[in-house]
Amino acid sequence: MQDLLNVKIIPQLKDNYSYIVVNKNLHSAIIIDPSEASPIINFIKENNLNIEAILITHHHNDHTSGINDIITFQKTEVFSPNSNINNTTRLVKDGEKVPSNFTNFKVLSTPGHTLDHVVYYDKQNKILFSGDTLFRFGCGRIFEGNYKQMHNSLEKIKGLSNYTNVYCGHEYTIHNLNFLSSIFKDFEPLGKIKDKILDQIKKFDSSMPFNLGEEKVLNPFLSLESIYFKDFMKNKDFDSLGMFQYLRDLRNNY
Numbered sequence: 001m002q003d004l005l006n007v008k009i010i011p012q013l014k015d016n017y018s019y020i021v022v023n024k025n026l027h028s029a030i031i032i033d034p035s036e037a038s039p040i041i042n043f044i045k046e047n048n049l050n051i052e053a054i055l056i057t058h059h060h061n062d063h064t065s066g067i068n069d070i071i072t073f074q075k076t077e078v079f080s081p082n083s084n085i086n087n088t089t090r091l092v093k094d095g096e097k098v099p100s101n102f103t104n105f106k107v108l109s110t111p112g113h114t115l116d117h118v119v120y121y122d123k124q125n126k127i128l129f130s131g132d133t134l135f136r137f138g139c140g141r142i143f144e145g146n147y148k149q150m151h152n153s154l155e156k157i158k159g160l161s162n163y164t165n166v167y168c169g170h171e172y173t174i175h176n177l178n179f180l181s182s183i184f185k186d187f188e189p190l191g192k193i194k195d196k197i198l199d200q201i202k203k204f205d206s207s208m209p210f211n212l213g214e215e216k217v218l219n220p221f222l223s224l225e226s227i228y229f230k231d232f233m234k235n236k237d238f239d240s241l242g243m244f245q246y247l248r249d250l251r252n253n254y
């Protein structure tokens with residue numbers, strides 16, 4: 001039954017993503033972070049799906065504004081980490097499982113971007129919805145938490161299986177790669193990677209999903225100790241957290 005599960009990518013607003021996890025056999029769907037309801041509702045209608053749940057990663061409006069219209073169209077449970085998020089029916093906490101007929105999502109608390117931020121990880125189906133915590137070749141801005149919290153949250157994600165397919169909250173991939181080129185001038189594979197991703201975006205209109213194992217080597221926000229960044233680390237008198245802070249600040253101003 002597992003091979004019947006797939007993830008539909010729904011571009012939203014300027015550069016947001018919502019996602020719909022679908023089991024065609026059961027006609028079931030789980031929606032992640034809806035901002036614009038109409039393309040999601042259209043997809044649900046066209047494919048004759050029942051919405052099993054809506055999962056929310058954090059309270060920012062660009063991840064929640066579609067909830068109301070979707071539950072008006074079809075009533076469903078709304079799992080979120082914050083009771084201030086309108087229409088929340090189930091408040092989720094770190095380590096909890098999301099009850100489902102076709103997925104095995106576990107909630108992982110990842111404060112930093114916001115204090116309430118969680119990600120949803122299905123180890124069995126190799127899926128991570130990372131919201132605005134981990135981006136491809138980057139990470140979220142720290143709005144509510146502190147550097148240490150964000151660093152710990154990324155460490156937590158780093159502990160997940162290399163075989164995970166990651167779906168994040170924004171299409172920032174090329175901008176993140178350009179930032180890396182400007183900082184890590186000796187990071188050789190970067191040109192080739194960028195060409196590959198531009199190709200992917202041309203074909204699929206998206207650089208999602210991405211492989212977590214690769215990300216652990218190529219994304220300095222996740223692994224400053226990987227081979228590409230080691231030398232850069234050596235020249236700075238920082239520990240891992242200090243380095244993360246230095247890099248995050250540079251990215252804020254890029």
Ligand SMILES: [Fe+2]
Binds near residue numbers: 058060113132
């Ligand atoms: Fe956000």
